[in-house]
Amino acid sequence: MNPSTAGSLAEPTYLNHETTVRSWLLTRDHKRIGVMFLVLVISALLLGGVFAMLLRIELLTPGPTIMGPMTYNRVFTLHGVTMVWLFMIPAIPSAFGNFVLPLMLGAKEVAFPRLNLASVYIYAAGAALTVFGMVWSGADTGWTFYTPYSTTSPTAVTPILLGVFIIGFSTIITGLNFITTTHTLRAPGMHWSRIPLFVWAIYGTSVIQVVATPVLAMVLVLVALERVAGVGIFDPTRGGDPVLFQHMFWFYSHPAVYIMVLPAMGVITEVVCAFSRKNIFGYRMIAASTFGIAFVGFFSWGHHMFVSGQSTFGSGIFGVLSMLVAIFTAIKIFNWVATMYGGAIDLKVPLLYVLGFIFLLTFGGMTGVAVATTSLDVHWHDTYFIVAHFHYIMVGSVLMAFLAALHYWWPKMFGRLFPERWASVAACTIIFGFIVTFLPQFLLGNMGMPRRYYQYPSEMQWLNVLSTAGASLLAFGFGLIGLYLVWSLRYGKVSPANPWGSRGYEWFSASPPGPHNFREPPRFEREVHDYTVSEAPHVF
């Protein structure tokens, strides 16, 4: 045990300075709130994962396997709702953003600590209402709640709509808190050109959350009103327009893809620097491309609607706007690769996930340009090609970055190290399992297998079996991670203050940090991730 560890163990940490249940439930400490969010989103991931496995088992055979068609409709809806609204959107910003953003800025707290606590409870209330809807009678609309079916479906769509509506408030509050914290609570020396790129990513994400989420809230309320009171906003038999729902829904939900992916990109930037032992290549371009993606992402929602009856002119505009996103994404990918080039690569577990991320994002991104082409999308629309595409780009990137962040900041959060060898095995299993799960789905889609279908022709079975085998590998990998991380909480080696030798600002605090983050106010006198300085950061 080195001297810095001994020092940090002797002092109270955010974990042990108060240990009662009440002190956790009423905490205003951003780190505890981050941990609470982490527990909640991992629970959601587990729930969504169970639904995913049920779907894959059902699709093992061309006919009925373990459930009936109506149950299948409900299970894929619940899988989507849980994964999108309860896991992927809040996962990185709410859990890791809450934990490390103030540390990276040298702040003691977020700008509105009480509001921060409220965001956890609002999220929990929304999640509880959503799960209640699932248990009550489920929903069979898909996670997109498309009208007019969602306005007439006899299943429990309304509580799930309201649950998602409530979760939206949590998202808005979190975003508002991060924007204000970044503007007002930066430590001395932390001018705008020194802000860590993870913070830039969270900041860009927060702007999207604050601007777009109200539109989602509005459209969900309108669907609920149409179900309950029969107002004719979307129902064509009452003079409404179902395509209007798609416009309003995707105006939020397409930027929501970037609410998921931008924080993931922020995590990747941090990890790439730390394990390449090199400052980031093109700091300004990465920060600028974050806002490029955020801005253009708002104006590409119509690419979800190429076959909805939308005008050809509108489709053309949205197709071109969608392709622009690839430019900003490519800037980031080239900069990460350039950062690794010539670096002293330390192939630890977080960097393994980064490699998985870069592969999946590149592959998913290129298929994204393909499906933004209207003529190709008409062929692939609502097939497994689209399922594979969005799993690569959204789920792949969020999962890889989430796991990279979890492993990278685990010693910072809990002061313990995890077993590197087991973690490497799990990382390889998960990356391989992910590719085996979703690569066959590109082929299935290209062969014409529609998404959300319960049955399929028998010549498509081998690809479905392959996909289910990959999903089993994924489940095994996640089980392994759960086991060794829980094990490490009690039996893992005590971590030094900065086990990776990172130059990131968050490592200026002890691991785990004290209740007020820093023993003395930090002053950042060098660039973030400056590997030209030889010494490890001084722990304030």
Next chain:
Amino acid sequence: MAEHGRKSVWGYVGIWGVLVVLTVATWLLGTRGHLGHWSLPVALGIALTKTALVAMFFMHLVEQPGARRVVFPVSALFLALLLGLSLVEAMTRVRMARPDGPKALEPVRPASTRTAPPGSPTRRVGH
């Protein structure tokens, strides 16, 4: 907050008066103005003016340079793009999904080129 206390109540009353006048103007234009195609743009113009007055004075944006210069215009831009792109799409849409009655689905051809259905007594075969 202390700055708010120094503001004249009569200023707010005056702005409220302007809002009332604009509301009455909207009603008059709607009921007696008969502006034809100009009705909608004029009504929207008045509504926008009222929105700007409320945002600037009652929401105190006039005292917040950052909000006035950045947040307000950006919000307006996003709203304009959301509505604008949706409207452009709606205006250029071919209404295949909701035609104006069943006849709109049938292509109208001159009577001389129409053929009677098979089995019809007026259908001539062999010519």
